[in-house]
Amino acid sequence: MFTGDRSGDFLYAALHKAGFANQSTSLHRDDGLQLKDAYISATCRCAPPDNTPLPQEISNCRGYLEREMEILKPKAVLALGKIAWDAYLGILKRGGVIASPTLYKFAHGMEAEVGSGSPRLFGVYHPSQQNTQTGRVTSGMYAAVLRRVRSFLER
Numbered sequence: 001m002f003t004g005d006r007s008g009d010f011l012y013a014a015l016h017k018a019g020f021a022n023q024s025t026s027l028h029r030d031d032g033l034q035l036k037d038a039y040i041s042a043t044c045r046c047a048p049p050d051n052t053p054l055p056q057e058i059s060n061c062r063g064y065l066e067r068e069m070e071i072l073k074p075k076a077v078l079a080l081g082k083i084a085w086d087a088y089l090g091i092l093k094r095g096g097v098i099a100s101p102t103l104y105k106f107a108h109g110m111e112a113e114v115g116s117g118s119p120r121l122f123g124v125y126h127p128s129q130q131n132t133q134t135g136r137v138t139s140g141m142y143a144a145v146l147r148r149v150r151s152f153l154e155r
Contacts (some may be wrong), residue, residue: 001040010127018146041068043087076149077119081126082106109145122149
């Protein structure tokens with residue numbers, strides 16, 4: 001995921017700098033990228049038109065994300081954008097872990113405890129060109145959040 005595109009260039013550089021990846025780029029499937037203490041998933045399994053998935057597309061793919069969470073049992077979840085944040089909270093609501101996703105507002109750098117025994121939720125703006133090229137999100141902003149994730153995981 002994010003391999004060979006500008007969003008990936010930004011994301012993998014940030015993950016590498018924070019120690020979550022062994023290299024700062026991912027150009028193709030077999031380029032040697034290895035994630036450390038990290039796993040990348042997606043709310044939707046295909047690139048939706050205009051890069052904004054419809055509710056039905058999110059619903060169609062929800063089972064994949066739910067199953068990955070069951071298998072991996074992560075300590076932390078880093079949501080790349082509001083769509084990912086909302087999708088994860090929706091899974092928790094459907095599972096009876098939280099009463100309402102509206103209790104958890106998305107913002108870059110937001111951090112939330114979401115239910116007893118659930119992974120800590122961190123949020124960042126999506127690494128899209130629209131966000132990175134306009135300065136809405138910077139490498140420094142990602143670095144700050146990734147340091148907090150790393151610190152949380154090391155506790």
